[in-house]
Amino acid sequence: DTTLTQSPAFMSATPGDKVIISCKASQDIDDDVNWYQQKPGKAPLFIIQEASTLVPGIPPRFSGGGYGTDFTLTINNIESEDAAYYFCLQHDSFPLTFGQGTKVEIK
Amino acid sequence: EVQLLESGGGLVQPGGSLRLSCTASGLIFRNYAMNWVRQTPGKGLEWVSGISGNGISTNYADFAKGRFTISRDNSKNMLYLQMNSLRVEDAAVYFCAKDQSTYSYGYFENWGQGTLVTVSS
Numbered sequence: 009d010t011t012l013t014q015s016p017a018f019m020s021a022t023p024g025d026k027v028i029i030s031c032k033a034s035q036d037i038d039d040d041v042n043w044y045q046q047k048p049g050k051a052p053l054f055i056i057q058e059a060s061t062l063v064p065g066i067p068p069r070f071s072g073g074g075y076g077t078d079f080t081l082t083i084n085n086i087e088s089e090d091a092a093y094y095f096c097l098q099h100d101s102f103p104l105t106f107g108q109g110t111k112v113e114i115k
Numbered sequence: 116e117v118q119l120l121e122s123g124g125g126l127v128q129p130g131g132s133l134r135l136s137c138t139a140s141g142l143i144f145r146n147y148a149m150n151w152v153r154q155t156p157g158k159g160l161e162w163v164s165g166i167s168g169n170g171i172s173t174n175y176a177d178f179a180k181g182r183f184t185i186s187r188d189n190s191k192n193m194l195y196l197q198m199n200s201l202r203v204e205d206a207a208v209y210f211c212a213k214d215q216s217t218y219s220y221g222y223f224e225n226w227g228q229g230t231l232v233t234v235s236s
Contacts, residue, residue, distance in 0.1 A: 009177065042221055044160075051210055051226035052160070063224075095160055099221025103176040104162040 010034055010098050012041075014107035022115050027083040029110045031074075031096035040100035041079045043072055046093045046109075056081060088114045117141040117225045119211050124230030131201050131234075137194040137211030137227055145169065145189040148214035150223065151196045153207035153232075163209070164196065168217035178205075198232075206234045 011034040021027050031041065043056035054063050056072035059079055069084045083090055091114045096107040123135040135151070151163040164175045164185040173185050184197040194211050208229040215222035 040221075042223075044223070046160075051228055052223065054222065054224055057215075057222055097160075097162075097221055097223075099219075102174045102220075104165070104221050106160040106162065109159045 009103055010037060010101060010105055012096050012098055012105055012107035014094075014096060014110050016110060017108070018111045018113070020113045020115055021086050023086060023088055025086050027086050027090075027112060029081040029094055029096075029112075031079040031081070031107050033077045033079070033098060036076050037098050037100035039075050040098055041072075041074070042097045042099060043081050044095045044097065045090075046095065047091070052095065083112075086112075086114065090114065117213060119213060119225055119227035121209065121211050121227040121230035124209065124232045126233045126235065127201055128236050129201060129203055129234055132197070132199045133201060133232060135196040135198065135209055135211075135230060135232075139192045139194065139211075139213070142192075142213070144187075144192040146217055148217060148219055149185075149187060149194045150212045150214060150220065151185060151194075152210045152212050152223070152226075153205075154210065154229070155207045158207075161207075162221075165214070165220045166194070172218070174220070201232075201234045203234050206232055208232075 013032045039059035044052040046052040060072045093109045118140045120138045150165040166185045186195045210229045211227045212223035213225040
């Protein structure tokens with residue numbers, strides 16, 4: 009199984025900051041990573057597919073990058089509404105696996 | 116608008132069984148693969164199982180193999196998860212999630228609100 013390790017587990021940011029979340033895979037998974045945002049009490053929201061493609065309707069301050077084993081989710085000019093958990097998911101092989109999540113707090 | 120509504124969660128004893136259902140609306144159901152994903156405070160999100168749009172292809176997480184069965188009824192726009200031999204560690208909120216196409220997996224465009232499964236004696 010492919011393990012995804014996210015870091016950091018928690019981060020605190022000020023509105024306007026640039027935030028970078030890392031997701032490292034235990035083996036080469038090409039660009040088969042998707043990212044999800046989850047706010048408290050809500051279902052996850054699909055935000056990035058194929059490592060770097062923004063899902064329609066998601067603000068352009070969100071971006072993704074990476075290939076192989078190292079991936080990032082970047083939030084530019086972070087806003088208060090971006091406070092949430094963020095999860096990466098690999099769909100390169102079964103079983104699909106998620107990273108353990110990163111909680112982003114806005115000061 | 117796509118809507119997914121899970122039901123069937125509840126309290127069950129270890130070793131017991133439960134059948135979860137997901138009612139889909141606002142889409143041509145057979146055109147999309149569907150999945151079950153669960154979430155616990157301790158383990159975060161875990162993919163449980165996925166099924167292709169025509170119901171022929173199924174896949175499972177290791178912990179679900181041999182105990183859980185995913186199925187669908189495209190005539191009723193319904194997705195199911197039969198869970199047997201339940202363990203304490205299966206306690207979670209179970210979400211159904213719609214994929215992007217018939218055979219894609221991991222592109223969870225739409226999610227239900229989840230149904231809570233509690234496994235306790």
